[in-house]
Each structure stands twice: as C-alpha cells, then as structure tokens.
Amino acid sequence: MSRIDLCIVATRRPELLAATLDSFREKVLCRLDLGIAYLNLDPVFGSPEDQVACVDIVRERFPDAVISQPEHPGFCAAVARVWSATVSEYVFHLEDDWIALREMGEELLQPFADPSIMQVSFHTADQNWNIGKKGHFHRRNEYGRLLGIKIPLFRTFPKFTTSPSICAALSPVNAPR
Secondary structure, eight states: OOOOEEEEEESOHHHHHHHHHEEEHTTTGGGGGEEEEEEESOOOOSSSSHHHHHHHHHHOOTTTTTTOOOOSSHHHHHHHHHHHHSSSSSSEEEEETTOOOOOOOOGGGGGGGGOOOOOBBBBBBGTOHHHHOOOSBBBBEEEEEETTEEEEEEEEEEEOOOEEEEEEESSGOOOOO
C-alpha cells in the first residue's frame, strides 16, 4: 500500500474542522496508509480560543501532526506551505469544510497508474455532478481545433485544483514514480 501524507488547510472553525476530520477518518483515511499530517491554520474567522480548539482537534486525531499557525492568513501560502513539507509518495489535500459521503480507499490511487496523472480532485455533492456516471474525480473535457473551431475530442483529463484532492510527487523527496 502506498503511503499518503495528509495536508489540511483550515481557518478557526473548530466545529467544521472536527466534522471534516471525523468523516474523512471514518470513511477514507482509515483505509489508507497514512503518513504525516500537516495543518496550516490561518487566523481567519473565529477567535483565538477557536484557534486553540482547532489545534487540539488535530492533535487528538493526529498526535504527531506538523502544525503551522502563520501570523497572517493566505490561502496560496497555506497550500504551498503544507504541500512543500510532504515526504510521502502521495498527498491527500483537505480543507476544513468538506464531508466524506462514502467509503473509499486504495482505489483513490488507481488513476495514478497513468504516469501522466499528477492530481485527481473530488466531485462535490453540492455541485450536482453525476457521480454515478462521471465517477468521483473532477475531470475536464479535452478539445481540439479544426479551422479555428473548437471541437470536442470526447476525452477527459483530471482537472488541476487546490480543492480537496490527491496529488502525486509534490517534491523531489516523494518522486519515485
């Protein structure tokens, strides 16, 4: 089984963070070989007490988590901070306001059998995507041009996003692929 580091980007919303971590731990993370958990906790929303509560929530579930608490919030910096710290072959990127709706495990890594795939992102229930037809991963249609006209090629590829996803080989340390 391939090892997966967990990256969490969160703000000071302890109730959301607890619900997210509990749902993913129960339905997904317990079925994976989890490596190190990384949390970036931005000082947005809530109070300083909520910040302490968020740290406690993560420590209860991941005692050895690496926790960053920057002085100033910044989503891009938060993503860069946690992603660049990873050491496992795969990274599970999670935000503090998602809920796992079904059980998933090693099958999450199947798309990576294609070495050109570096990230798969999850569909969301609130966007009304047909998961039964399109699967759990967010894909984009591929198009070509003929005489300047955009034509569908009836192929899709994984769409890159900073939304919750699984990424491969984010740093040279974890690039055995």
